[in-house]
Amino acid sequence: MPKGEVPNAVNPPKGCRFHPRCPYAMDICKVEEPPKINLDSQHEVSCHLFNK
């Protein structure tokens, strides 16, 4: 398995833990953990794409 491909659950990468393999990753994703955003009463996301 290539090193660094799967996020380490014990020591996740800085910023959004999905950024190493996210096709939408932006610069902010590497440094800042995205806040939790409520989409409606039953759905929430933690992603900078939804942080407007």
Ligand code: SF4
């Ligand atoms: S914050 Fe969203 S866009 Fe950024 S790396 Fe994480 S999942 Fe992808």
